[in-house]
Amino acid sequence: MLNRTTIAAIATPPGRGGVGVIRLSGPKSYAIAEALTQQSLPEARFAGFRKFYDASNEIMDEGLVICFPNPHSFTGEDVVELQGHGGPVIQNALLARLLELGAIAAKAGEFSMRAFENGKMDLVQAEAIADLIDATSQAAARSAVRSLQGAFSSKVNTVLEKLIHLRLHVEAAIDFPEEEIDFLADGKILGLLDEVASSVHAVQQSARQGQLLREGLQVVIAGKPNAGKSSLLNALAGVERAIVTDIAGTTRDVLHEKISLNGLPITLTDTAGLRETGDIVEKEGIRRAIKEIEQADLLLLVYDLSQGEDPLQLAQAYFADHIEPKRLMLIGNKCDLTGFTAEMTDLNGFRHIRVSAKQETGVQALIDAITAHAGFQPEEDTFIARTRHLDAMKRTQRYLAEAREQLVVYHAGELVAESLRLAQNALGEITGDFSADDLLGKIFGSFCIGK
Numbered sequence: 001m002l003n004r005t006t007i008a009a010i011a012t013p014p015g016r017g018g019v020g021v022i023r024l025s026g027p028k029s030y031a032i033a034e035a036l037t038q039q040s041l042p043e044a045r046f047a048g049f050r051k052f053y054d055a056s057n058e059i060m061d062e063g064l065v066i067c068f069p070n071p072h073s074f075t076g077e078d079v080v081e082l083q084g085h086g087g088p089v090i091q092n093a094l095l096a097r098l099l100e101l102g103a104i105a106a107k108a109g110e111f112s113m114r115a116f117e118n119g120k121m122d123l124v125q126a127e128a129i130a131d132l133i134d135a136t137s138q139a140a141a142r143s144a145v146r147s148l149q150g151a152f153s154s155k156v157n158t159v160l161e162k163l164i165h166l167r168l169h170v171e172a173a174i175d176f177p178e179e180e181i182d183f184l185a186d187g188k189i190l191g192l193l194d195e196v197a198s199s200v201h202a203v204q205q206s207a208r209q210g211q212l213l214r215e216g217l218q219v220v221i222a223g224k225p226n227a228g229k230s231s232l233l234n235a236l237a238g239v240e241r242a243i244v245t246d247i248a249g250t251t252r253d254v255l256h257e258k259i260s261l262n263g264l265p266i267t268l269t270d271t272a273g274l275r276e277t278g279d280i281v282e283k284e285g286i287r288r289a290i291k292e293i294e295q296a297d298l299l300l301l302v303y304d305l306s307q308g309e310d311p312l313q314l315a316q317a318y319f320a321d322h323i324e325p326k327r328l329m330l331i332g333n334k335c336d337l338t339g340f341t342a343e344m345t346d347l348n349g350f351r352h353i354r355v356s357a358k359q360e361t362g363v364q365a366l367i368d369a370i371t372a373h374a375g376f377q378p379e380e381d382t383f384i385a386r387t388r389h390l391d392a393m394k395r396t397q398r399y400l401a402e403a404r405e406q407l408v409v410y411h412a413g414e415l416v417a418e419s420l421r422l423a424q425n426a427l428g429e430i431t432g433d434f435s436a437d438d439l440l441g442k443i444f445g446s447f448c449i450g451k
Helices: 029-037 088-100 110-117 123-134 138-148 151-175 177-185 188-215 229-237 280-295 311-322 363-373 387-410 413-431 437-445
Strands: 007-010 020-025 048-053 059-068 079-084 217-223 255-261 264-270 298-304 328-333 344-347 350-354
Touching (some): 007 110, 020 029, 020 088, 029 048, 029 079, 123 151, 123 413, 123 437, 138 151, 151 413, 188 387, 229 255, 229 363, 255 363, 311 328
Parallel strands (some): 217 264, 217 298
Antiparallel strands (some): 007 020, 059 079
């Protein structure tokens, strides 16, 4: 075990509750808990009722004590869990008493970091704890659980084993130079290299789905005033979230709504109508709308079909810098007033969908188009993933491509070996085999206190 200090933190969220939990972890956990309770501790993994005393031997609170001896605990150290009453005053008082008795306040994510350092879990599993807590949908929670149980790590480790096996073959060719050319050119190395690259690609595809589940999609609804943007937000959200009137310019600020569409977490943003105006408040709303448009993963340009407008001309007029099929969908609203059928077509490479937000006609087709546009196809074995995981796999693929070029074009064994080493290092960053201290600090620093 790497740590000699004993840390303490409140593990339950702030506020009032029936039960509040405080955790201790480290070599002095048992001694501190005995000093707090002025009594011997219960048997490991059995709850025992105890009174908690302050420095004047006055009873502060009472509750349950549970002990988890090392190495069979969450952190791999001696851990004590104190379950008292859930008021913030008594919780803070108990924590202060533990600090008086020799514990130090835990930093954000320090319990999980100690579990990682002590080999109780790898980096992917540690991240999955935070992702499970922050999950915004059942699908995301299930995927986080799979990562926590080691599904993602297992896939990465399988590819790492193949990569190490490939490196052994290449290193053998370098160690025996008289056989190097034949060994590198006989096709076996190339076959193994292509197999590794294919495995990385397969894991990457699953990880992309996991990233969407974790981070979701930023979808912004924009367009002219009175085009039906707020009605569309209400239809997609399934609740009357935005105020809808016949008065143009009703929405003067951005409105965010977190929803789930076909299992995909979405942050849906309604914006002020885009037009020239002298109203100071409306101008500020339009400025904020433009800012949201610039940051959107997907932009829904809503226009009124009954006005006979050209959506591509509107797009060019209002956000020319953001016109690209991968970021923009054209939504013709109020088809119930025009005789148009609700349908999806292609308009110069852009997805064009006719809907009636008020009647909710064509809304499901729009939902399907949004999730398909994002490439979201969750499977039963999808695991949660982060941007850094995808970045590591991209670099792994790049190094593998370099190794292939050195092998096929130049037959340069030493350069092949170096590219494969870099590929292994990049892939190993995912589980923490090759991780800089600053990366670890950034990851665990994003956790909540007490985890």
